[in-house]
Every structure is written in C-alpha cells, then in structure tokens.
Amino acid sequence: MIFRDRFRLLRLLPASHAAVLGTISLCLAVLPTFLALVSGRLVAEMAAGQAGAALGMLAGLLVLEGIVVAAMEAYRQVVVARVDGAIRRRLRAMAAAPRGIAHLEDPAYADDLSRASNLGGWQNLSAGAAAVAQVVLMSRMLGAFLAAAVVALHSPVTAAVLLAAALTIRSIVRRQALRLHAVVYIQARPWRQTDYWSEVSAGGQAGKEIRVFGLAGWAVGRRTAQARELAAAIWRTRRDILIHQRIAILLSFGAVLLASVMLGLAAQRGDLVTCLVATFALLGITTIGMEEYEVETGLGAVRALASLADRTPPQPVPPQVGPGARFENVSFAYPNTGSVLDGLDLRIEPGEVLAIVGDNGAGKTTMIKLMAGLYEPGEGRVVCDPGRMAVMFQDFNRYPLTVADNVAMGAPDHRDDREGIERALRRAGWDAERLPYETVVSRELHDGVDLSGGQWQRLALARVFFAAGHGRDLIVLDEPTAHLDVRAEADFNRDVVSGVEGATIVLISHRLSTVRHADRIVVMRGGAILEDGDHNALMALGGHYARMFELQASRFVESG
Numbered sequence: 371m372i373f374r375d376r377f378r379l380l381r382l383l384p385a386s387h388a389a390v391l392g393t394i395s396l397c398l399a400v401l402p403t404f405l406a407l408v409s410g411r412l413v414a415e416m417a418a419g420q421a422g423a424a425l426g427m428l429a430g431l432l433v434l435e436g437i438v439v440a441a442m443e444a445y446r447q448v449v450v451a452r453v454d455g456a457i458r459r460r461l462r463a464m465a466a467a468p469r470g471i472a473h474l475e476d477p478a479y480a481d482d483l484s485r486a487s488n489l490g491g492w493q494n495l496s497a498g499a500a501a502v503a504q505v506v507l508m509s510r511m512l513g514a515f516l517a518a519a520v521v522a523l524h525s526p527v528t529a530a531v532l533l534a535a536a537l538t539i540r541s542i543v544r545r546q547a548l549r550l551h552a553v554v555y556i557q558a559r560p561w562r563q564t565d566y567w568s569e570v571s572a573g574g575q576a577g578k579e580i581r582v583f584g585l586a587g588w589a590v591g592r593r594t595a596q597a598r599e600l601a602a603a604i605w606r607t608r609r610d611i612l613i614h615q616r617i618a619i620l621l622s623f624g625a626v627l628l629a630s631v632m633l634g635l636a637a638q639r640g641d642l643v644t645c646l647v648a649t650f651a652l653l654g655i656t657t658i659g660m661e662e663y664e665v666e667t668g669l670g671a672v673r674a675l676a677s678l679a680d681r682t683p684p685q686p687v688p689p690q691v692g693p694g695a696r697f698e699n700v701s702f703a704y705p706n707t708g709s710v711l712d713g714l715d716l717r718i719e720p721g722e723v724l725a726i727v728g729d730n731g732a733g734k735t736t737m738i739k740l741m742a743g744l745y746e747p748g749e750g751r752v753v754c755d756p757g758r759m760a761v762m763f764q765d766f767n768r769y770p771l772t773v774a775d776n777v778a779m780g781a782p783d784h785r786d787d788r789e790g791i792e793r794a795l796r797r798a799g800w801d802a803e804r805l806p807y808e809t810v811v812s813r814e815l816h817d818g819v820d821l822s823g824g825q826w827q828r829l830a831l832a833r834v835f836f837a838a839g840h841g842r843d844l845i846v847l848d849e850p851t852a853h854l855d856v857r858a859e860a861d862f863n864r865d866v867v868s869g870v871e872g873a874t875i876v877l878i879s880h881r882l883s884t885v886r887h888a889d890r891i892v893v894m895r896g897g898a899i900l901e902d903g904d905h906n907a908l909m910a911l912g913g914h915y916a917r918m919f920e921l922q923a924s925r926f927v928e929s930g
C-alpha cells in the first residue's frame with residue numbers, strides 16, 4: 371500500500387523532470403559525504419604540512435553545493451507548479467466529462483474534488499510538492515546509506531547504530547505526519563462551508579442582501595468561529611505531537627553522543643575523517659521530517675484524485691434519435707428527495723409547441739434535465755437526443771464576456787457568424803443602440819456593465835436562437851418571460867412561439883399568457899400528467915388549468 375502510493379507519486383513526475391530532479395537531489399544527498407571525505411583529507415594534509423589539492427577540492431565542492439542548493443530550490447518550484455497544474459487540468463476534464471451532473475451534486479465527490487484541487491492551498495495538499503519530496507527523500511536515504519558505508523569502513527558498529535537511529539526517527543516522524551494529515555484530510559467539507567461564508571461576507575455576489583439585512587458582522591463572525599474550530603483541531607494535534615517527541619529526541623541525543631565519543635576516539639587516533647562523515651550522516655537524518663510531512667499530505671490529494679477517477683461514471687453513448695422526445699413510464703428521485711417524477715408518459719411530437727405548466731416543485735425543470743441527459747431516470751426511459759437541444763434554464767449562465775460572445779456560446783463552433791449573432795439578438799429584442807454588441811457584460815471586469823434581469827434574459831434567449839440557427843431543433847425554454855415586461859412578453863409570443871418553423875418547442879412557464887398559444891399544454895402535478903390538451907380544451911375541461919388561468923386573468927381585471 372505504502373509503496374504503491376509512493377510509486378503513484380513518482381509517476382506524477384514527467385520523465386525528464388524526474389531525471390533532472392533525481393540528479394540534483396542525489397548530488398545534494400551525497401555532497402555531505404564527499405565534503406566530509408575531502409575535509410578529512412585536508413586535515414591529514416595540513417597535519418603533514420602539505421595542504422594543497424584537498425583545499426582546492428573543498429572550495430570546489432562548497433561552490434558546487436551552493437549552486438546545487440539554489441538550482442534545487444528554483445527547479446523544485448517549476449516541477450511543483452507543473453505537476454499541480456497537470457492535476458488541475460485532469461480534474462477539470464474529469465468533472466466535465468460525464469454528460470450528467472449528478473456526480474457534481476454528490477457531497478462526497480465535492481469533498482474529494484476539493485481535496486484533490488486544493489493544491490498548495492490552506493491544506494497544503496500539494497501532490498507536486500509530495501512528488502518532489504518523495505524524490506528528495508529517496509536521495510537522502512541513499513545519501514544516509516552512503517555515509518553509513520563510509521563510517522562502516524572505520525567502525526561497522528557505529529554505522530549500524532547510526533543507521534538504526536536514522537530509520538527509527540524517520541518512522542516516528544512519518545507516523546506523526548500521518549496523524550496530522552488525517553486531521554486535515556477529514557476537514558475538506560467544513561472548510562468548504564467556511565469558504566462559502568468568506569465569499570458571502572466579502573464577495574460581490576451576496577453583497578446586496580448582506581448589506582440590506584445588516585448580515586456582514588454575522589457572516590464574518592460565523593466564518594471566523596468555524597475557521598478557529600477547524601484550526602484548533604490541527605493545533606491540538608500539533609501540540610500532542612510535540613509533547614510526544616521524547617523518543618525521537620532521545621534517539622537523536624544518543625546518536626549525537628555516539629558521534630561525539632567517536633569524535634574523541636578518532637581525534638586520539640588522528641582519524642578525523644570517520645567522525646566528520648558520521649557527523650554529516652547525522653545531520654542528514656535529523657532534517658528528514660519536512661519531506662515526510664509533504665509526502666503524506668500530498669498523498670491525500672493523490673488518493674482523492676484516484677478515488678475521483680474510480681467514481682467517474684461511464685459515458686453512455688448519446689442516442690441518435692429523431693426530432694421530438696418521449697418519456698416512457700419514467701420515474702425519478704434525487705438522492706435526498708422522495709419521488710419527483712412518477713411513471714411519466716409523454717410524447718413530444720416533432721414540430722409542435724408544447725407547454726408544461728404546474729405548481730412549484732411539480733417536476734417540470736427535472737423533466738428538462740432528464741431530456742438533456744443531466745440525470746438518468748430511476749425507472750423507464752427518456753428518448754431524446756441532447757445534441758439537438760437548445761435549452762434556456764431558469765438559472766442560465768451569465769458569462770463575463772461581450773454581448774456577442776454571450777450569444778456565441780450557444781454554438782461556439784460558429785462564433786465567427788456575426789450575422790447570425792446579430793439576427794439572434796434582434797429576435798430577442800436586444801437594444802443594440804443602448805448596449806452595442808461589443809459591450810462587456812460583467813460588473814467585475816474593467817469597462818464592463820451589468821445588465822438588468824430582463825436584459826440578461828433576452829441575452830440568454832438570443833443564445834438559444836443562435837443555437838437553433840445552427841441546427842438545434844428542440845428548443846426548451848424554462849420560464850423565458852419571467853423577467854420580461856408586458857410588451858416584450860407579447861413580442862415573445864409572436865416571434866418565438868409562432869415564428870420558429872420546423873423546430874420543436876417546449877415552454878415552461880407560470881405565466882399562462884405565455885403558454886396559451888401553444889399547440890398543446892400539459893399540466894403536471896405530483897410528478898405525473900394531470901391534464902393534457904390545448905388552451906380551449908383545457909378551459910372547457912374546467913379543471914386545474916382553467917382555475918389557474920381564471921385566477922391570473924381575474925388579477926388583471928381587478929388591477930385594470
């Protein structure tokens with residue numbers, strides 16, 4: 371297990387980087403031994419009154435050591451950034467690959483995602499740093515063995531004792547690193563919550579409500595309290611580890627004592643080389659803790675990455691079905707909800723304008739998500755080709771780009787089709803005089819402007835029209851007129867509902883004036899279809915739709 375994990379770490383390093391890194395860290399690991407040998411020789415030469423070659427070699431080695439240390443520091447940063455960058459790219463690709471989004475809403479998946487992507491952040495779970503540390507660690511172990519071998523030439527017993535002390539200290543340090551890491555690792559979820567409160571208290575998104583309700587102090591306080599609690603667990607473990615350093619300290623002390631005794635004996639025998647080598651070997655082992663900690667913490671990111679890769683759902687082949695769509699006895703529930711759709715049967719005929727209405731939470735948006743393949747049904751079958759769909763969700767995306775680029779997102783391969791973009795915008799009723807097509811729509815970006823709710827909605831509609839212009843013939847609009855004024859809603863009914871030829875249109879709306887001209891209206895309740903027919907038929911039926919329509923109409927009569 372340990373070896374497999376560590377091997378995994380090494381495999382993160384591109385071969386060329388691993389070779390250079392291995393060479394540099396090997397130099398760093400063996401240089402102390404050579405320095406010791408040359409120093410010993412220098413002393414011997416000085417004693418014989420003929421210092422010369424050794425002095426030059428020592429100076430050369432010291433310069434070399436300086437260069438290698440500086441090279442290691444610079445190169446280390448390059449490799450860490452490269453490995454962590456590659457992992458981030460892999461994570462993004464892995465998270466974006468599945469057609470569905472169920473995995474993104476799974477808290478355990480989100481935990482691993484933040485463990486694997488919080489590279490070098492507060493948790494210091496940097497896989498790159500761990501991979502580098504693993505190479506350094508191996509080189510240092512090799513260096514320690516080399517030093518011990520030189521010591522063994524003079525005193526095998528001393529070499530064995532020093533080596534045993536080194537390995538024991540290493541194993542103690544490793545266990546301590548593991549303990550500390552375990553505390554950090556389980557904190558992925560609470561730290562995500564803490565990040566949320568940071569964003570709420572200081573970010574722009576929630577700023578309006580935070581000010582209106584005077585929540586700033588409360589949000590900052592909540593973030594601080596949570597962060598303190600999490601940090602306290604780490605500090606408790608650190609303190610505990612510090613208190614339990616006895617054995618490591620005793621061992622180090624014993625090893626130093628042994629080296630000192632050797633120093634005395636060696637000095638008496640004039641055998642200074644041995645004691646110098648022993649001292650350097652000791653110095654090598656006492657600083658092994660940092661790498662151990664980096665390896666253990668970085669392994670957390672690597673394990674999370676492996677677990678994400680294992681859980682990435684297999685990719686179903688997108689169905690190549692004709693226009694329209696079908697729900698065949700479909701039942702569906704989200705992980706923590708009861709049944710949302712219950713044995714739903716619905717046929718959406720090619721070329722028809724179908725409206726779906728129903729109370730809040732009736733399952734209308736869920737139907738769209740199933741059609742788009744964002745979730746798989748629990749039972750039954752949804753026959754629909756997501757590749758033919760152009761969807762405007764209620765919470766459509768607001769890209770911090772220009773007006774034209776926002777539209778182009780509907781068919782990114784055709785972003786050069788300026789004419790098509792402008793046509794789509796005109797059809798969505800865009801006021802190009804007030805907001806030219808090159809206006810950047812983002813309040814965060816320099817020179818950007820924010821849009822009103824209705825303007826954003828027109829932009830999202832234009833995106834769908836642009837997609838439809840490039841071959842998407844199943845248009846789905848979830849609450850397309852929610853933010854539009856009355857005149858714009860009337861234009862919408864004229865231009866969209868009756869103006870699109872050949873395409874199938876699915877409209878979801880609580881505004882019954884938006885859907886009354888649809889070819890067919892289905893009324894959803896409790897995850898199943900309650901009523902089905904056109905406006906006149908449903909009015910004649912005098913059921914749920916008729917009551918909702920009369921209620922909305924009477925409100926206009928009263929206020930008019």
Ligand SMILES: Nc1ncnc2c1ncn2[C@@H]1O[C@H](COP(=O)(O)OP(=O)(O)OP(=O)(O)O)[C@@H](O)[C@H]1O
Nearest residue numbers: 475704705707710729730731732733734735736737
């Ligand atoms: N991602 C989700 N995870 C868990 N439950 C969800 C999720 N999305 C929706 N639900 C639940 O599924 C039910 C149906 O939601 P859905 O959005 O489909 O309703 P809707 O008919 O579109 O409602 P509305 O008219 O309010 O937009 C709701 O009870 C909601 O709580």
